[in-house]
Amino acid sequence: MAELSVLGTDEVPIHTDADVVRVRQLVRAAAVAAKLSLVDQTKIVTAASELARNTLIYGGGGQAVVETVNDGRRRGIRALFRDEGPGIADVDLALTDGYTTGGGLGLGLSGARRLCDEFELDSAVGAGTCIQVTKWTR
């Protein structure tokens, strides 16, 4: 298997609404530079927007790491969101369309998974949540 190389990394703290906007702008700029199609740019930006807002609202703030990666065959955008909030007790439930504890549409988490090529969720009650998504060029 080809080695994964990281071509660029950016870190953004997430503590306010403005930070969510910043994450979105950063992901878009990286997606444009990595030459993702317009549809794929919009998808990864939207997924990042969902995850960043969850980090802010449910995780009580945290951090985003946006990377441009290359797996030897293609480029991709990888975005990681982590917080040290309450964690997600029932991951399957949280990933159910329409499930929300915050009066939302309950589509952010499940939708983000559908919008990306890879989706990894790691959460522990009382310790926090870490979610990583990747979108590859076609």
Added chain:
Amino acid sequence: MAQSAAASQVLVKTGDEMSLDTELSRLLQILQVHEEDLLSRWTEAVSRQLRGRAVQLEVRRELTEIWNALRAGVAMGTTDAQSPAFDELRSLLAELSRTRARHGFSPRETAIGVLALKDSAQNVLDPAGDGSGLAELYREFLALGRLVDELEMFTFETFAEARERVIADQAEQLLELATPVVKLWDGIVALPLVGTLDSARTQVVMESLLQTLVDTGSAHAIIDITGVPAVDTQVAQHLLKTVVAARLMGAECIVSGIRPQIAQTMVALGIEFGDIATKATLADALALALSQTGTDIVRRAPRRRPRDS
């Protein structure tokens, strides 16, 4: 009253600071003799930096005020820029910094005001420029330098604060500017959304749309999202709430300008607009709204023009 406060301060000063105070006031006394020359050079230096963006006479007036306030402060026996003796000077500098910030001057162009005093004073006392005129004034100059540096720091801080204020004001103005509700036809208003829709903006947008519906007595609203870069669950929820609120007021909304990449993303996200009418373009939405109001638009047969009149 400031006089007595400053006087009591001098009493508790250590010997070293005490001498700095006296050295500085000695220097200012010497400079006072050359006041006219000093102010001219100082004005010249500042004006050069501002490159004609401020009237020389005005600069001179500002600097004269600063000079007088500086002398008055030092006369109270202190070199501490934070002391009440310099209240007057600090408020002058704060006013200057704010004005500069509001008028778009750079930090450099703002800081030069106080900073240029050092060079100007040096040039006045050492016209030959070989240091001979300053040989005996080394400690005096050190004291002046220290005070000017501190004042400059203060100027810069005020400038930065004022600039942030300006930016915050602009952001707020933009919030309102960027959400114009326009009347397209009798009974039809449109809300073209451009840019990021955060909660604060959506609130403003929603209120101005609902208010315009009332003011114009319109029963149809078109929300055009051609200029919105991404529609996530939050934006979608805000849109849905707006549509529901409009409905409660008896108005129907059409959402237009859903571009292909947005449509695909919304589908993947799982957002459904239910029975809300959506159209690809604002023109399509207007046509729909017109037909709902019972207005027909017909293309007129090309009018035949008489050859010669």
